[in-house]
Amino acid sequence: MDDTDDDSSPVLRHTVRRHAAQGDSRQVADLAVELTDRIDTATKETHEHRHQLAHLVRVLAITPGHDSLSQLLRLFDRQQGHGVDLAPRFVASLLAEHREAADLVGPLSERDAQGRLDELRICLFHELILRGVDVDAFPGMSDWTRVVHGGHPLAWLPRRRGALETRIVLPSRSVDSGARSAGVTLPTEGRVDPPTPRTRERSALVDSATLDLHQMIIAAPEAGGWGHSEAWVFRTDEEVEPDRVPALLPTLPMGCVEGLGATGRFEIARRPADAIWNLLFATASLGSAYHHGAHGSFGRLWAWKSMAALSDAPPDASAEEVERHARRTTWFHFESDAEWFCNDAFTDYGIAALSPDRRRIAVLAATDTD
Known part of the structure; x- marks a missing residue:
């Protein structure tokens, strides 16, 4: 005490x-x-x-009309008391969902010397990009990414929606209803399940993920408040062909396949990079059964960061460089009956990424349970 x-x-x-x-x-x-x-x-x-x-705050954000928006911004303009949080990420998500960009640009672009609207503006900027708004068409938005007090993590994100950001799942909310993820399902297309019984021989590869790399790989499920997530990185002496990965994964020293045996369920599909990005984005932005998620702007950031770490992009890579790197990576989505997963419907998934040089396999496993 x-x-x-x-x-x-x-x-x-x-x-x-x-x-x-x-x-x-x-x-x-x-x-x-x-x-x-x-x-x-x-x-x-x-x-x-x-x-x-x-x-x-939710009612003001969703209620249509200029007056409700003005009154909402009046709350942000006040000097907030200790412990008061108007949740700018959440408000920005609601405004982008329920209002037209043209109706927002004027009120949000008014002078704010104290920077009390900074967080709301930059979050809203990226929420609108996710919804396909051409922000360059609104000159008033040009200053929304500039914050009074130092830099901002969202400044790393691109000012246009990338080619991978095409399968976005966005929330649909009202005054009384919230947003929940529809869950995760393994697709039927692209299936490459290894035949059973699989080999009982364990791989000699060793996990080489550093603490920082581990944390970056699991950034999306951590931001979304998923129950548990883990990451592993394995480097090989020789190139690994993509068609070898499905049989190799169950043999690796990972908790998410431990105890699976030669016949336990291990289902896997090759996925395009944009499908993986959307899975990570939904995980981070929509959250879990007991967490509201990071919302669109920060969900976008953490989806990109997880994807960068999985695909072995350089630590200082720009979003555009990460996208190019991700497109050259071979992606897999898998499920397993190993005890690490909960194995309730829609609550588990695994992602495996074979790097462009085919000498590195990174794995993310996430479950919406503790």
Whole structure:
């Protein structure tokens, strides 16, 4: 516990010390219990107030018309109190879903010397790009990516929707309904399941993923609040042909295939790069059964970052370079009956990426369970 003497009421301190000096420790403890109860009550009230605030902000964002937008921006223009979060990522997602870009550009482009709209603007900028808006057609949006206080992680993203961003799953919400992912299913097209029984011989390859690389690969499921995710990277001495990967994966020293055996279910399909990008984007942006996700702007960022790490793009690569690298990578989507996965419908998936030089296999496994 922190030392709070400097912040305590002088009257309270005097009373407590008097009781302690008189040997009345029970009174001191009773005061502590009373304050604990007050803190618990205040915490519950604060949680309820935040829930109510979120609903009010949601109503203003979704309600059509200039006035509702003006009143919403008035909330952002205020100096927010301690602990108050108007959730600009979420608000930007709602505004992009329910309003036309032409109706947003004027009010959002007004002078904001304090930078209180910075986070909302840059998130909204990328939400609109995801929805196919040509932001260059609105000169007022040119300053939305500039923030008053330093740089911003979203500045790395391209100003146009990339060729891989074509199968985007976007939310559909109302005042009372939220967004939930439709879940993940392995497609029937492109199936390359290895024949069973598979070999029981284990691969001698060793996981070489560093902590930083591991964290970057799992960035999308982490951002989406999925229950658990892991990553592995294996480097080979010789080139691996894509048609060898389906049989090789179940033999690798990975928790997501441990105990699978020679006949356990292991289903796999080759996927185009844009399908993998969309899977990562939906994971990050829409979230899990118990998490609202990172929403569109940051979902876009973390989908790209996971894809960069999986495809072995250089650490300092631009989004355009990552896209070129991803297109030369061979992608696989798999499911497994290994105990690592929950194996409930729509809650598990694995991604494997064979790098362009065919000497590196990276794997991401995610499950929406703890």
